[in-house]
Amino acid sequence: MTNILIYALHYEGAINKNSLGAVSEGSRLAGELGGEAHVIMLGEGIPQELAASLGAHGASKVLVAEGPEGLAQPVVDAMAKAIEGGGYGYALFGGGLLGFEIGAGLAARLGAGVVMEVTAVRVEGGELIAERPILGDSAISEIKYRSPVGIVIGRLNAFEARESGGGPAAVEQLAFELSPHAGQATMLVRGEQRGADVDIEGADILIAGGRGLGKPEGFTLVEELAQAFGGNSAVAATRAVVDAGWYPYAAQIGQTGKTVAPKLYLAAGISGAIQHKVGMQSSENIVAINKDANAPIFEFSDLGIVGDLNKILPKLTEAVKARKAG
Ligand SMILES: Cc1cc2nc3c(=O)[nH]c(=O)nc-3n(C[C@H](O)[C@H](O)[C@H](O)COP(=O)(O)OP(=O)(O)OC[C@H]3O[C@@H](n4cnc5c(N)ncnc54)[C@H](O)[C@@H]3O)c2cc1C
Numbered sequence: 001m002t003n004i005l006i007y008a009l010h011y012e013g014a015i016n017k018n019s020l021g022a023v024s025e026g027s028r029l030a031g032e033l034g035g036e037a038h039v040i041m042l043g044e045g046i047p048q049e050l051a052a053s054l055g056a057h058g059a060s061k062v063l064v065a066e067g068p069e070g071l072a073q074p075v076v077d078a079m080a081k082a083i084e085g086g087g088y089g090y091a092l093f094g095g096g097l098l099g100f101e102i103g104a105g106l107a108a109r110l111g112a113g114v115v116m117e118v119t120a121v122r123v124e125g126g127e128l129i130a131e132r133p134i135l136g137d138s139a140i141s142e143i144k145y146r147s148p149v150g151i152v153i154g155r156l157n158a159f160e161a162r163e164s165g166g167g168p169a170a171v172e173q174l175a176f177e178l179s180p181h182a183g184q185a186t187m188l189v190r191g192e193q194r195g196a197d198v199d200i201e202g203a204d205i206l207i208a209g210g211r212g213l214g215k216p217e218g219f220t221l222v223e224e225l226a227q228a229f230g231g232n233s234a235v236a237a238t239r240a241v242v243d244a245g246w247y248p249y250a251a252q253i254g255q256t257g258k259t260v261a262p263k264l265y266l267a268a269g270i271s272g273a274i275q276h277k278v279g280m281q282s283s284e285n286i287v288a289i290n291k292d293a294n295a296p297i298f299e300f301s302d303l304g305i306v307g308d309l310n311k312i313l314p315k316l317t318e319a320v321k322a323r324k325a326g
Contacts, residue, residue: 212269
């Protein structure tokens, strides 16, 4: 029986979406391995209900450790202690900067094998095989672990958050000791790292703009469409326009930006370069507007519209507004 230990990050009383994806994926994999998915959370006074709620994403047990929140080393200490107890074949992280730091620290502590930027994991012969894009995402390498504990660190939002319909998870307190160096760092401020107020990772609908918008003011067209959709929609961008200073980096999707998986990804004036594709290819529905019928984006779109975005976007905005009003 191989259990999987998953790290869940929480902030202001909620578990972050990336971690929920990791818990869902860990629970699927543990099921296939014939084991259980256990989650570890670290913080000060974590509410019992918050921990137990992870049962809905497939966790059977949540280990709650008391310690300073949002820092890597205390989590490494707590996870090493939990793994010492035995029964864990793998530790899984949803990625993000903290996930990378904890996973790498844990690998060093345990002498374990680690794979970062994992985009898919499967079970084969009772073991996990991690898939990691390499060479600028143009090829996939498959990695098998030789160490007793294998560490899997996903690419940000690579794992989809799914509710499995499970009841509340059992919650246990985990006692552990902070290593002396774990107290060397103190959290001063916690918040959005890049300073912008765009929440593209949590959005259900993303309207993304590329160089085809022509000029910075072109973003008004995508903003108006996002506004017409209302609710949980936001504007995203390609690196080309971020580098040109047309839109903030916090909205950049792709290899050197964020990875997203909204219900709808509408790409306006985006060619569909591989470095952009890797950040949005898991979107449920991809709609692309491009004046070039041979644009690569059409190769992975569910719906392609060949035409001038300057004409199509305002019409689409009107149609969405009319639909909402009706
Ligand atoms: C190491 C590395 C990392 C990178 N990381 C990223 C990343 O994280 N994210 C990212 O996005 N890119 C990244 N890139 C850049 C990437 O290779 C592309 O250059 C970039 O994605 C192109 O952006 P774009 O689609 O906006 O522009 P373009 O490729 O210039 O495409 C513009 C598109 O708009 C269309 N168009 C023009 N006018 C109109 C109109 N009026 N109506 C409709 N369509 C129109 C054109 O036909 C064209 O297809 C990276 C590159 C490298 C080398």
